[in-house]
Amino acid sequence: MKMRNGVLTILLSLMWVPAQAETYKVGVEDIDYYPVYTTRDGQYSGFAKDLLDMFAEAHGHKFEYKAYPIARLIGTFVEGQVDFKFPDNPNWAGDAKKGKTVHYSEPAQPYTDGTLVLPKHKGKGLDALGKLGIVRGFTPWDYLGSIEQGKVQLNEVSNVEAMINLGLSERVGGVYFNVDVARHVLAEQLKKPGGLVFDDTLPHTRSQYHLSTIKHPELIEQFNVWLVANADKVEKLRKQYGLN
DSSP: OHHHHHHHHHHHHHHOOOOOOEEEEEEEEOSEETTTEEEETTEEESHHHHHHHHHHHHTTEEEEEEEEOHHHHHHHHHTTSSSEEEEEOTTSOHHHHTTOOOEEOSOSEEEEEEEEEOGGGTTOOGGGTOEEEEETTOOOGGGHHHHHTTSOEEEEESSHHHHHHHHHTTSSSEEEEEHHHHHHIIIIISOOTTSSEEOTTSOOEEEEEEEEESSOHHHHHHHHHHHHHTHHHHHHHHHHTTOO
């Protein structure tokens, strides 16, 4: 009997094939937003990728990242060409999502979109701002009213580094962007840490990035549980990338 059981065990082990990890497509932004995320030469990297990969590995999933221009990504998502979108927020692209049931994760990463100014200009207020530098394609939601009233003029450039140089050279009164990303560019690319500082007396938005899906709400729930259970690891990853 022992021999028969042993032979049966061997046969079962030979027949067993490990389950293949299911692959899901994650739609991401084709933009340099490092250290939060970036797509360079077709490769996605940064905090967001490491965070999502940690979750996927823990649950036997595989994420394949597909980068799209920001304006195209939302259409790709609502049309079902990708399984997930990151980043996302319930307040974004309401018209495009109309009629769709979008499921959002718990906050995955806080962010602040705000204005960075020369240290000597911090706290001088909106009337002293004049011109605002932004990256072409981004909408400075906090300033729309002031722009319509003619209190603030926009100066659009093609990338973050060029935008920050506008502020450093005083060709604009301030620059509007993700504060963590702007600080990283100042310190690591331009080697001018503190050259511009976040002015929290000017209009700004504090919110959260979420993972979203239309197709797989059960994985969103799984991700939520994982975020809580691995809060220490997530915080360590944030610090690794210099994020708040």
